[in-house]
Every structure is written in structure tokens, then in C-alpha cells.
Amino acid sequence: MSAPILHAEHMEKWYGPTAALRDVSVSIDKGEIVAVTGPSGCGKSTLLHCLSGILAPQRGSVRFQGREIGTAGEAERSRLRRTVFGVLFQFGQVVPELTGIENVTLPLQLGGLGYRDAAVRARALLDRLGVGDLAGKRPGEMSGGQQQRVALARALVTEPQVLFADEPTGALDSLAGEQVMVELVRLAREHGTTVLVVTHNAQVAAYADREITMRDGRVDSDGRSDNYGRDNSSDGRGDGDHRVVLRGEVR
Ligand SMILES: Nc1ncnc2c1ncn2[C@@H]1O[C@H](COP(=O)(O)OP(=O)(O)OP(=O)(O)O)[C@@H](O)[C@H]1O
Numbered sequence: 001m002s003a004p005i006l007h008a009e010h011m012e013k014w015y016g017p018t019a020a021l022r023d024v025s026v027s028i029d030k031g032e033i034v035a036v037t038g039p040s041g042c043g044k045s046t047l048l049h050c051l052s053g054i055l056a057p058q059r060g061s062v063r064f065q066g067r068e069i070g071t072a073g074e075a076e077r078s079r080l081r082r083t084v085f086g087v088l089f090q091f092g093q094v095v096p097e098l099t100g101i102e103n104v105t106l107p108l109q110l111g112g113l114g115y116r117d118a119a120v121r122a123r124a125l126l127d128r129l130g131v132g133d134l135a136g137k138r139p140g141e142m143s144g145g146q147q148q149r150v151a152l153a154r155a156l157v158t159e160p161q162v163l164f165a166d167e168p169t170g171a172l173d174s175l176a177g178e179q180v181m182v183e184l185v186r187l188a189r190e191h192g193t194t195v196l197v198v199t200h201n202a203q204v205a206a207y208a209d210r211e212i213t214m215r216d217g218r219v220d221s222d223g224r225s226d227n228y229g230r231d232n233s234s235d236g237r238g239d240g241d242h243r244v245v246l247r248g249e250v251r
Contacts, residue, residue, distance in 0.1 A: 003065075003066065004027040004028055004029050004030075005028060005029060005030040005064065005065060005161065005162065005194050006026075006027070006028040006051055006062070006063070006064055006162065006194070006196075007026075007027045007028075007062075007063045007066075008024065008025060008026050008027075008050065008051060008057075008060065008061065008062045008063070008070070009025045009060055009061050010023050010024070010025055010059065010060040010061070011023070011024045011025070011047075011050055011057040011059065011060035011061075011062065011070070012024075012057060012058050012059035012060055013043075013046050013050055013055065013057045013058060014058055019217050020043045020046040020217055021043050021046055021047060021050065021057060021217050022216070022217040022218050023060075023218065024043070024047060024060070024214075024217070024218065024219055025060075025219070026047070026051075026212060026219065026222065028051075028162075028194060028196065029194070030161075030192065030194055031189075031192045031193070031194055032194055032195075032209050032210060033185060033188060033194075033195040033197070033207065033208045033209050033210075034194075034195065034196050034197070034208055034209065034210045034211070034212060035197050035198075035199055035204065035205035035207070035208035035210070035211045035212070036048065036196065036197070036198045036199070036211075036212045036213075036214060037198075037199060037200070037202075037205050037211055037212070037213050037214070038213050038214035038215055038220065039215065040200070042214040042215050042216060042217065043214050043216075043217040043218075044166075044198040044214055045166055045198055047198075047214065048164050048166055048196060048198050050062060050070070051164070051196060052081065052085050052087060052162070052164040052196075053069050053072070053077030053078075053080050053081055053085070054077075054081070054087075056070055056071065056072075056077070057070055064080065064084070064162075082107070082110065082111065082158075083111070083158070083160075084160055084161045084162065085160050085161070085162050085163075085164060086155035086156055086158065086160035086162070086163045086164070086193075087155060087163075087164045087165075087166075088148075088151055088152055088155040088163065088164070088165040088166070088168045088184075089151075089165075089166050089167070089168070090166060090167040090168065090170040090171050091171050093151065094139045094147050094150050094151050094154070095139075096138060096139050096140060097138070098138070099135065099136050099137060099138055100126060100131065100134045100135045100136070100137055100138075100139070100142070100150045101119055101122050101123060101126065101135035101136065103139070103150055103151075103153075103154050104122035104125060104126060104150065104153045104154045104157050105118035105119050105121075105122045105157075106154065107154060107157060107158050108121060108122070108157055108158060111158065121157060122135075122153065122157055123135055125153045125156065125157055126149075126150070126153050128183075128187070129149040129150075129152060129153055129183050129187075130149065130183075131146050131149045131150060131153075134146055134150070143176070144171055144172050144173075144176060145172050145173075145176030145177075145179060145180060148168065148169070148171070148172060148176070148180050149180060149183065152168070152180060152183065152184055152187075156187055156191075156193070159191060159193075160193065161193065161194060162193070162194045162195070162196065163184070163188060163193050163194070163195045163196070164195075164196050165184065165195065165196070165197040165198070166197075166198045167198060167199055167200065168180060168181070168184065168197060168199075168204075169181060169199070169201065169204055170199075170200070170201075174203070177201070177203075177204070178203065181203075181204055181207050184197075184207075185207050195208075210222075210223070211223070
């Protein structure tokens with residue numbers, strides 16, 4: 001078995017007197033799509049924030065490709081978030097003053113790429129996500145689902161090794177949410193991107209290879225989901241199950 005891309009051991013995270021993570025250990029393999037589920041307040045977002053270096057746990061370790069990041073300084077964690085990690089939140093936080101394409105070129109330009117080259121890559125990704133025709137429009141002229149696709153393009157344009165998504169479909173209706181998940185999984189599979197997705201939604205969790213369930217700041221279960229390795233012989237057409245098609249295409 002390959003070495004995990006992310007490996008956390010015995011993490012503890014407190015907010016004042018509130019224990020958000022209690023002795024949490026998780027391991028995620030390269031290319032895996034993992035859903036983190038559980039009731040409100042059980043520590044899902046805190047887990048994502050600690051694994052992505054947004055927060056540092058008070059105790060325990062977080063290793064990315066074998067290197068400790070849990071105790072790394074803010075500058076190093078911030079560098080990781082700019083280079084090898086991508087993040088996508090419930091409200092994509094696209095910049096309202098920028099056009100769709102400017103939102104997507106932004107992380108590339110921050111990384112030093114000139115606008116012209118950045119725009120070529122951004123446009124190709126927006127096209128892949130079906131929103132290329134919105135490249136010149138501002139978020140206020142887009143639907144929620146379209147904005148979230150632009151946010152997904154922005155999160156993926158730097159070709160991160162790990163995509164962290166916190167309730168990425170939480171603000172969308174079920175059809176738009178399903179479409180965003182289909183695209184997210186398709187692109188992640190194509191690029192071998194590891195994905196950690198926090199969700200309340202069982203339909204979203206069903207896209208994952210594995211589901212980690214949390215309760216009261218602890219990992220309650222951490223097994224392979226029933227869908228993992230399921231028969232992909234069906235093309236899925238006509239039964240509305242995009243997941244079977246996706247896995248058949250890309251695995
Ligand atoms: N910034 C903060 N300050 C104080 N307490 C916090 C903070 N962030 C989270 N908490 C508390 O830590 C615990 C875990 O919160 P967290 O947001 O990680 O849970 P969650 O499972 O993601 O919840 P939800 O599904 O409602 O988003 C909760 O008791 C929460 O109230």
C-alpha cells in the first residue's frame with residue numbers, strides 16, 4: 001500500500017474550553033476522495049482546517065507527504081495552501097468585483113504567472129466546467145451553481161495535490177449541487193487529486209471512496225463505504241446514477 005499523502009495522529013484542538021477534536025487520527029491516500037460526515041458541531045470543519053494548515057492543532061501531528069505541518073509556522077502553512085492545497089467553501093467566496101476569468105487567474109498570478117498565460121489555463125478550465133461563456137461576467141450576473149463552478153475552477157487551476165472542500169454544495173439546490181459534485185469528482189479523478197469533502201449531505205458523501213464519520217470531536221467510524229469498488233459495469237445512463245458512470249470512466 002502506498003504511503004498516505006496526509007496522516008494525522010492524536011490531534012487535539014480546543015477553542016477555549018470547547019474540545020473540537022479529541023485524539024483524532026486519520027490517514028488519507030493519494031487520489032482518495034474522502035467524505036467527512038457527522039452531526040453539526042462534531043468537529044468536521046475543524047478537522048479540515050487542521051489537515052489543510054488553516055489551523056494548527058494544540059496536540060498531535062499532521063504530516064503531508066511525510067513532512068510535519070501541524071507544528072509548522074504560519075508562513076509555511078500559508079505557502080502550502082497557496083501551492084499544493086486547494087480550498088473550496090460553501091459559499092465559493094468568489095471576488096464580486098472580478099470577472100469569472102479574473103477570479104480564476106488570481107491564484108496563478110499570485111504564484112507569479114503572467115495574466116496572458118494564466119488566462120489561457122483559466123479559460124480552458126472554465127470551459128471544462130461548462131461556464132466558459134461566463135468568463136467576462138461578474139459573479140453578480142451568475143447563478144449560485146455557476147459561481148460555485150467558478151470557485152471550483154479557482155480552487156483547481158493551480159493543480160493542487162489535495163482539494164479541501166467544506167460543504168461545497170451546501171448553498172445550492174440539489175440539481176446544481178449534484179452537477180458541481182460530478183465535475184469536482186471528474187476533475188479530481190483525471191488529475192489524481194486527493195479530495196477531502198466535509199458534508200451533511202448523504203448524496204454528496206456517496207461520491208466518496210470512503211466516509212469518515214465524526215461524533216463529539218472523535219472519529220466514530222472510518223471505513224470504506226459500501227460504494228467503494230462496486231461493480232462499474234453499468235453505464236448508468238437512464239437510471240440517473242452519475243456516480244457509476246464516473247467511476248467506470250476514470251478508475
Ligand atoms: N472559532 C470558534 N470558536 C469557538 N468555538 C468554536 C469555533 N469553531 C468551532 N467551535 C466549536 O467547536 C466544535 C466543532 O466545531 P466545527 O465547526 O468543527 O464542527 P462541524 O461538525 O463542522 O459543525 P457544522 O456541521 O455545524 O459546521 C463546536 O462545538 C463548535 O461550536
